[in-house]
Amino acid sequence: MPPLLDTRAAGRLALSATPGSTVFAGGRRVATAGFNQAYLGPTILMQNGDLAAEVQNNLDEPISTHWHGLLVPGEHDGGPHLPIAPGATWQPEMSIAQDPATAWYHSHIHERTAQQVYFGLAGVIHVTDGQDDARGLPSTYGIDDLTLVLQDRRFDASGRMVYNPSMMDMMHGFTGNRMLVNGQVGATAVVPQGIVRLRLLNGSNSRIYTLFFDDIRPMHLVATDGGFLPAPVVLDVLRLAPGERAEVLVDFSSGGAPVLMSDPDQAYGVLQFEVDTALARRITRLPEQLDGAPADLSGAEIATRQVSLDMGMGGMMMGGGGFAINGRPFDMDRIDFEVARGTVERWQIRSTMIAHPFHVHGIRFRVITENGSPPRPENTGWKDTVLVPGEAEILARFDQPASRETPFMFHCHILEHEDAGMMAQFTVT
Ligand code: C2O
Ligand code: CU
Ligand code: CU
Numbered sequence: 001m002p003p004l005l006d007t008r009a010a011g012r013l014a015l016s017a018t019p020g021s022t023v024f025a026g027g028r029r030v031a032t033a034g035f036n037q038a039y040l041g042p043t044i045l046m047q048n049g050d051l052a053a054e055v056q057n058n059l060d061e062p063i064s065t066h067w068h069g070l071l072v073p074g075e076h077d078g079g080p081h082l083p084i085a086p087g088a089t090w091q092p093e094m095s096i097a098q099d100p101a102t103a104w105y106h107s108h109i110h111e112r113t114a115q116q117v118y119f120g121l122a123g124v125i126h127v128t129d130g131q132d133d134a135r136g137l138p139s140t141y142g143i144d145d146l147t148l149v150l151q152d153r154r155f156d157a158s159g160r161m162v163y164n165p166s167m168m169d170m171m172h173g174f175t176g177n178r179m180l181v182n183g184q185v186g187a188t189a190v191v192p193q194g195i196v197r198l199r200l201l202n203g204s205n206s207r208i209y210t211l212f213f214d215d216i217r218p219m220h221l222v223a224t225d226g227g228f229l230p231a232p233v234v235l236d237v238l239r240l241a242p243g244e245r246a247e248v249l250v251d252f253s254s255g256g257a258p259v260l261m262s263d264p265d266q267a268y269g270v271l272q273f274e275v276d277t278a279l280a281r282r283i284t285r286l287p288e289q290l291d292g293a294p295a296d297l298s299g300a301e302i303a304t305r306q307v308s309l310d311m312g313m314g315g316m317m318m319g320g321g322g323f324a325i326n327g328r329p330f331d332m333d334r335i336d337f338e339v340a341r342g343t344v345e346r347w348q349i350r351s352t353m354i355a356h357p358f359h360v361h362g363i364r365f366r367v368i369t370e371n372g373s374p375p376r377p378e379n380t381g382w383k384d385t386v387l388v389p390g391e392a393e394i395l396a397r398f399d400q401p402a403s404r405e406t407p408f409m410f411h412c413h414i415l416e417h418e419d420a421g422m423m424a425q426f427t428v429t
Pocket of ligand 3 (some may be wrong): 086417
């Protein structure tokens, strides 16, 4: 597990982006970057209330620290308008007020996000209310509550981790040839012989996972990006696109050594599990209900907007690979939408050429339809990122303010697409 950074007692959070080097199993030492460590960052545990954060940049290039999934104003959001210069420190005085959720943080410098996240500038956030015992959910960090950052990385013939996207990689997103889980190759997750909670983050630049266990044991989905579901939903396969999180419960009481795999058609291993009967098993039954009750926003919308995620011929005349939203590549100086604070809007999103994972800052949303049908089980709860194979409609209330100086982003979470211009921005006033 990444180290746990518990901010609850002091209400303070100190991160420092640092250069480092990492030897991934069997490979060669490569330059990486992380928060407080050489690759990735600690898992930040936070609760509602004031949080005085401090992010120091010890790298020799600007970074930012975006809190993906935290509902905070634009000035605290850490997007591309809030760069931290080399040697500088950013100190957002935040106030956390949201349902428990698994969120994450990562650098978000325009045109550099893909590279900076790839080499390590990301980590996980747990927003907790301390009520998981009452919910009957496992919550012992690293024992029965595992945080798993899934990333694929490309290693060359000499075992060096490389990032060198070709034109094809730009079009489809850069994918790797090895799996890393929490920055490790070939690790094993040792779990107690009971119910275990897996907090899965797809922290990959572009790979979409279709997760399943090799012995077909079910996963019980309890939370999506923005919080708990009303009750667990049993799944044999779980689709997880870049930027998405899912919390699932898995029953290991029958023992065994199952492997979490991806892609039933062309299966590859993601993570080996191993049951250790010496580990304390605290939870042995699945909860029947959770207290998550995603609001029904339907009918409350005052505006409908169209969002077209463009690439290829459609936007080719714009230059590059035609990466754009509504025909226009990202421009830091252009506000694309102006949303009235406190109102509900319906956004109709359309993907071109391939399925794009669509993310919006500053809100959590409900998925109303996917290709005209009700959403898949994975998309029935609160979301901030959704894979859009063709079309999707979402509803959200825009409560957090964002000014022209620090607007919120909406973009494709394939990081190569985002950097190339499939991103736009909006104010909330
Ligand atoms: Cu996780 Cu704008 O990003
Ligand atoms: Cu975000
Ligand atoms: Cu995309």
